[in-house]
Amino acid sequence: MRIENLTKTYESAAGPVLDDVSLTIGEGHIHGIIGRSGAGKSTLVRCLNKLVTPTSGRVIVSDREITSLDGAALRAARRDIGMIFQHFNLLSSRTVAGNVALPLEVAGVSKADIRRRIPPLLELVGLASKADAYPSELSGGQKQRVGIARALALDPKVLLSDEATSALDPETTEQILHLLKDINRRLGLTILLITHEMEVVRAIASHVAVLEHGRLIENGPTFDVFAFPKSPVARSFLSSIVAHDLPPEIAGRLLPEAHADTDPVLRIVFTGDAAHDPVIATLVEQFRIRPNILHGRIDYIDGKPLGVLTLIAGGLGERLPDVLSYLSSLRLFGEVIGHAVRPAAAGARRAHS
Ligand SMILES: Nc1ncnc2c1ncn2[C@@H]1O[C@H](COP(=O)(O)OP(=O)(O)OP(=O)(O)O)[C@@H](O)[C@H]1O
Ligand SMILES: [Mg+2]
Structure with missing residues (x-):
């Protein structure tokens, strides 16, 4: 699926809600799009199946330019695009099987064919035993499974998921993502x-893009974006997962410049296999650093370890360039993010002020 220079401006709104968004979604990929509330995410997905008509730009799904289609041609092209929603959007008057049958009925599939196609779809989402249940008899997770079966009924090439797990508890979210x-x-x-x-x-996403004020400000493999986020928005989104930023109570004590009574604070990003090297031991033994660990966390993204460690590098002095080149020889990333006042000096500074 290709999105090319997509722009959407509503007459009532001041600026564009989508601003020249271009993005290619690789076939068979799970591509995440994150963004704050109001960033334009839902508008973007609605442009993809032309539920919203973009002001300019193109959307191409399986070699068909959706944005140029209308009427019957658009309805046919939409069959390639399934969609699931935060609030499931099920018909309460229809059973599970009846809900899943709906897109097939609309597409004019025969009754006999529909009867044949429903059971494997329910099987796929783990609801084989609920065909005759009504939505009011289902849990949130089960409702979303119905939504997924319905979205898959016409064998789409692409599935659009707009906050499909946002109304679910963490455990159910995990099951639906699985x-x-x-x-x-x-x-x-x-x-x-x-x-x-x-x-x-x-x-579950192999790739991720970040949308902010209608602009795509970041895009790449999930691991790369998580390890080296370029934008403050991505960093703040990541704060619950990767320790890129220090907790405010620690960050607030750092000084931007070095002084006679400060030590540099070093942030090291560990990726891939280097997470298994004895980096700290080497810093101590070879570079004579007295590390005081401030903050750290290792996580697994896409099955690969990603760690961020922030430490006060006591005794680092002029060896900083050597330390940074040692780190980069291991394909680690290091940078000085501030300077910490030594504890004894901190007492003296307080007494002074
Ligand atoms: N039909 C419309 N007419 C005018 N403005 C709209 C319309 N639909 C959305 N907007 C505006 O477009 C902006 C983006 O909305 P959108 O729903 O795409 O954001 P979102 O990223 O999905 O947010 P959320 O995370 O809250 O769902 C918002 O400022 C919204 O007010
Ligand atoms: Mg939305």
Whole structure:
């Protein structure tokens, strides 16, 4: 799926809600799009199946330019695009099987064919025994499974998910994400995952883009964006998962410049195999640093370790360039993010002021 220079301006709004967004979603990928409330995520997904008509730009799904289609041609093209929603959007008057049948009925599939196609769809989402239940008899997770089966009924090439797990508890979220990943693997289905939760992206997305004020400010493999976020927005989204930023109570004590009574604060990003090297021991033994660890965390993104460690590098002095080149020889990333007043000096400074 290709999104090219997509722009959307509402007459009532001051600026564009989507501003020249271009993005290619690889076939069979799970591509996350994150952004704050109002960033334009839902507008973007609605442009993809032309529920919203973009002001300019193009959307291409399986070699068809959706944005140029209307009427019957648009309805036919939409069959390639399934969609699931935060609040499931099920018909309460219809059973589970009846809800899943709906897109097939609209597409004019015969009754006999519909009867044949429903059971495997319910099987796929783990609801084989609930065909005759009504939505009011289902849990949130089960309702979303119905939503997924309905979205898959017409064999789409792409599944759009707009906050599909936002109304679910963490455990149910995990089950639904697991189901989406399973479907992605089994059917080779491309999934676009709109969310405001990095945890959702971390769990299943191979790629992630960041939308801010209608602009795409970051895009790449999930691991790369998580390890080296370029934008403050991505960093703040990541704060629950990766320790890129120090907790404010520690950050507030750092000084921007070095003084006679300060030590540099070193932030080290560990990626891939280097997470297994005895880096701290080497800093102590070879570079004579007295590390005082301030903050750290190791997590697994896409099965690969990603760690961020922040330490006061006592005794670092002029060896900083050597330390940084040692770190980069291990393909680690190091930078000085501030300067900490030594404890004895901190007491003296307080007494002074
Ligand atoms: N039909 C409309 N007419 C005018 N403005 C709109 C319309 N739909 C959305 N907007 C505006 O576009 C902006 C983006 O809205 P959108 O729903 O795409 O954001 P979002 O990223 O999905 O937010 P959330 O995380 O809260 O769902 C908002 O400022 C919203 O007020
Ligand atoms: Mg939205």
